[in-house]
Amino acid sequence: MKLIRDKGYVTPGDWGLFRAQMRKEQDILDRDWETKARKTEYPPLSTYGYLKRYMHSIPLSEKAKRNWEDRKSDFRIVFKVDEEKKELYYLAIGKRIKGFPKDPDDIWSLIKGRKLPEEESD
Structure with missing residues (x-):
């Protein structure tokens, strides 16, 4: 944060x-992550079972009031589920910036340089 x-x-x-908005998304994921999140698509995140969910930085209704041109979700949550403990582990929450190559401020770019907890013992 x-x-x-x-x-x-x-x-x-x-x-x-x-x-x-963040609390709302966490509540949604706590209740129903199986249907509200999608698998990550690329290693190493996909290798370790990380999931993603899009979120709005402010409510969609507020974006409409302010006449935001792009009213799509502008943040991404990357997390993993420990099914034995029934806990969600949040790896990252950050800006979602469309386009390729990835903008350095996009959450995928920021995660890319980070060592994942699963890689710590390697």
Whole structure:
């Protein structure tokens, strides 16, 4: 969350809305991650069973009021489920930026340089 705030991905005035959206998404995933998330497509995340879910930084209704041109989900949550413990482990929450090559601020670019917990013992 610090990176999101420090990089200005969410304006200070929208920070409360963003945190509410994040709590809402976590509640949704806690209840029904099996149908609300999709598998990641590329290694190493796909190798280790990570999932993804898109989210809005502020409510869609607020985007409409502000006449945002692009009203698609603008953030991505990357997480994994420990089915034995019935717990979700959040690896990353960050900006979703469409296009190739990936923008350095896109969450996939930021994760790419990070060593995954599963790789720590390697």
